[in-house]
Amino acid sequence: MTKNIAILGASGYTGAELVRLISTHPDLRIAALTGERKAGQPMASVFPFLRHLDLPDLCRIDEVDFAKIDLAFCALPHATSQAVIKALPGDLRVVDLSADFRLRDPAAYEKWYGQHHAAPELQAEAVYGLTEFYRAQISGARLVAGTGCNAATGQYILRPLIEAGCIDLDRIIMDLKCGVSGAGRALKxxxxxxxxxxGTAAYAVGGTHRHLGEFDQEFSAIAGREVRIQFTPHLLPMNRGILATAWLDGDADRIHNVLQARYADEPFVKVLPFGTTPSTHDVRGSNFVHIGIVGDRIPGRALVVAVLDNLCKGSSGQAVQNANLMLGLPETTGLMGAPVFP
Known part of the structure; x- marks a missing residue:
């Protein structure tokens, strides 16, 4: 049975990516699209690449009849999302793509986002949306909090290694390169x-990037003690993609074996043969993650490189993957399209 979907905040990049993915999904139907500043406009005028689709015009959130909606994607900025979701019907399934429900501790949210949380009761209810590690909880959830795209990339590398105890937790260094769409569609x-x-440049240097809150929360919970990694992101002049490189103290062969075993049955995560590293080109426009492991010239050290598309697997594709689980659909439905190359 087809499920009716609303996309709140459809005029941004992640909203458009949701439309692109759902337009070929056999079990989801887009019943409402909202964009407060562009209400009344056809989606084709906001995103001409979608003009071939028969889509509802953009409207305001208060014009949506949520009684006819099975699940809503909330693709709004942080701080906006919490107020909007708090006002939605209490039985409506929601996948939030903002940062508002990722951090379980309200004090951590205030630390990283500089303001009090307006819906702490929902914050406690939300399930963290890293699908491969929270699959069971997501399947029964009403509210799922999508991860940060940078946070997801780093976690695909580090979570299994922390669980296996095969790296030095006090010597984790991660460098990350991100495409410009990760900064959103607003003019800057x-x-x-x-x-x-x-050109390219580092940003949020010295441990100020907000996704560190997710790393701190998730890695410390796995290890049972505080884990704080060194992390520096860089903005590259490309539209899509994230490439993360982690420098680790640990046996490279064991690291490869741990990652290969952990992701052997995961449909979207591909661990490459030892000594091979991926490119962002390999996953562009797709819901796949590619991970490569190489040994360093210094014994006992390894480099792990992971790539994903920040708008798809890092955000909207992950959201659809989670929605599939929440609605009782096969997890991969609508998401097995090949990457776009070149």
């Missing part, structure tokens, strides 16, 4: 073509 001076192209 540093994202203008003339300011961004032909």
């Amino acid at each position: 001076e540093n994202l203008l073509h003339a300011e961004l192209s032909e």
